[in-house]
Amino acid sequence: MPKVYGQTVDKETRCVHYHGMTDIIAIKFKCCGKYYPCYKCHDEAEDHERVVWTKEEFDTKAVLCGHCGYELTINEYLNTDQCVKCQAAFNPGCSLHYPFYFETSKDE
Ligand SMILES: [Zn+2]
Ligand SMILES: [Zn+2]
Ligand SMILES: [Zn+2]
Numbered sequence: 594m595p596k597v598y599g600q601t602v603d604k605e606t607r608c609v610h611y612h613g614m615t616d617i618i619a620i621k622f623k624c625c626g627k628y629y630p631c632y633k634c635h636d637e638a639e640d641h642e643r644v645v646w647t648k649e650e651f652d653t654k655a656v657l658c659g660h661c662g663y664e665l666t667i668n669e670y671l672n673t674d675q676c677v678k679c680q681a682a683f684n685p686g687c688s689l690h691y692p693f694y695f696e697t698s699k700d701e
Contacts, residue, residue, distance in 0.1 A: 594662035598627045599634025606630045606659030615684040617659040618670075620694050623650070628657050632693040647696045667695060 597619045600609040606619040608630035619628040622635055624644035629635040635643060646655060646667055654664040663678035671691075675682050691697055 595621075595628050595657060595664070597630060597657065597659075599629040599631070599638055601630055601634075604659070606657065608634050610634065611684075613684060615682045616687075617681055618683055618687070619657040619659060621653075621655040621657070622694075623655075630659075632690065643693065645692070645694055645696050651695070671695070 597606050601607065602609060602612055605617045607613075607616050610631050610633045616630075619630050621628045622643060623646050624641055625639060629638070632643060646653060651667040651671070654666050656665040656667060656670040657663075658665065658676040658679060658681060660676060660681035661679035663676060665673075665677060669677055670683075673683070674685050
């Protein structure tokens with residue numbers, strides 16, 4: 594499994610900020626190329642501004658399933674609510690945070 598930075602509290606990438614049953618993904622940040630469990634972990638550990646993935650880059654593998662270690666592309670992740678490999682459920686509430694990680698249309 595790729596290294597996950599930040600304040601993780603277990604091996605499934607839960608962190609001090611988000612550690613519910615389904616908080617099992619980490620996201621690779623475009624700015625530094627590192628996996629963090631959440632944007633708060635990123636901001637506490639790094640001193641640069643976050644850069645979001647643009648739509649042209651949504652085929653990049655940038656979402657890590659903390660349950661099985663599979664790396665999803667952003668497109669795969671945005672179109673599922675579970676891991677496409679191990680079927681572990683992802684937190685549907687994460688969609689509220691998509692703008693912190695991914696480019697979103699302004700007219701949506
Ligand atoms: Zn960064
Ligand atoms: Zn965190
Ligand atoms: Zn999985």
